Amino acid sequence: MREFRETLYPHWGQFFSIDEVLFEQKTDHQHLIIFHNKEFGRVMALDGIIQTTEHDEFIYHEMLAHVPIFAHGSTRRVLIVGGGDGGMLREVLHHNVVEHVTQVEIDQQVIDMCKRYLPNHSQGAFDDGRVNIVIDDGVEYVNNSDDTFDVIISDSTDPIGPGEALYTSRFYSGCRRCLREGGLLVTQNGCTFGQLDEVITTAERLQPLFTDYTFYAATIPTYIGGIMAFAWATNDSSLRQTSIDVLKERFLNSGITTRYYTPDVHQAAFALPQYVIEAIK
Template identity: 50%
Template structure:
């Protein structure tokens, strides 16, 4: 994959992006995947799993803010948050920015991702690892949701790899049924659903599965520069359809109370509400309501 001073992403067989490498920082074969961290010339430090870009220091804020602030502020009173995957710690940091959150449990299958993120990407999680509200578990997300007590979380955030390999279980009927069970009355789950211009099946198939367990299934969009191919979709599955209808004013008020307003670089109340307006080429992959 590393050729001369370039790294080519191997996500798609016939199209992709590449980075000029200043320095390779780590290359580890864990029990689950090939992990690489390097210093790029243009995007700060970059982490790849099995040749696929997971995070870059330059644009991580887009993905992390949208995956975190949208569900928490749509819910409005989330105190207990479950994070699956997200070993870099970026979602954990954003969740704990909400002063309304009392408990954040993060379940990541690969301890090596956490170790390398702490060593080479310390700014992504900041002090979140040491926050007394955080509990970090190295384990399989599917096992955790099977065993979690009913009604024990308000929001589930799934920041997983794509539905191949170890991440596949996080896109199954069983996973979503357990999420519905462990969530409280107005609970919701969001997850990364890929870039629909290139990975339409991911959105289409997982939306159908979510619809078996949740009353309101939808998606919202974010433009993440290094998840190439246009908008990426974040999957939405809520028990209460009203959560998606929060107004700009309501969201702003909640963000103010939670300590989020003015602390973001992508998320704003307007972008929060606008992100649910989908181009038809994306909306056509959602179940018709």
């Protein structure tokens, strides 16, 4: 039986049995494979690194979408950078208060193949009238666009290949210029045990740009190496202090059904392990 062995870490890792290869190709930007695994359903990997699976994607997408939007409380315009599988777009669009979403994806082929082979991720989200898809480099977009947003979500790959630029000071400063007053940036930031250097570097780059920056976390089975960290950056420190009662009211009024996110999980996600707290001081 063919196996997929992830290459994220040089000396250890995870493997998946491949029941069927649904698609495999070297795109203009990266190597893309989508295959079926008995335990996790359809799995997508880019450049040897697992990006998403049908069975656990909901944890990642719910936490990176709902935490900032419920904390903000009046999100009308959202920018998603990356996220070509459509799962993030799906979760953002569950919020009826959101009037417009721009999604910037560098690789059209990722969107096309995910619409075909991972349709349960997007569930038709790409066809929503509130959505504007832009095929462009995310760094260039945030540094040149005149659009502004309440929430920016960086749903990037790890800082390898095309995703590396989305962890730079230039990207973060571009995001700041695109945020409306009281706006909020959240980003995928790797697993805290296996990729702690990424967390440290991100903290160092956010610190000069935002008055309130930290990380929150979730555990996602196929993202190995500790808890998954999400960076949080804003110039409105009150957003992180949103009370549990307010979060519960917003969640109830939204009518959104989730499988992982709850207001209690939202608040608890900001409680970080001591080794992470020490690392980002």
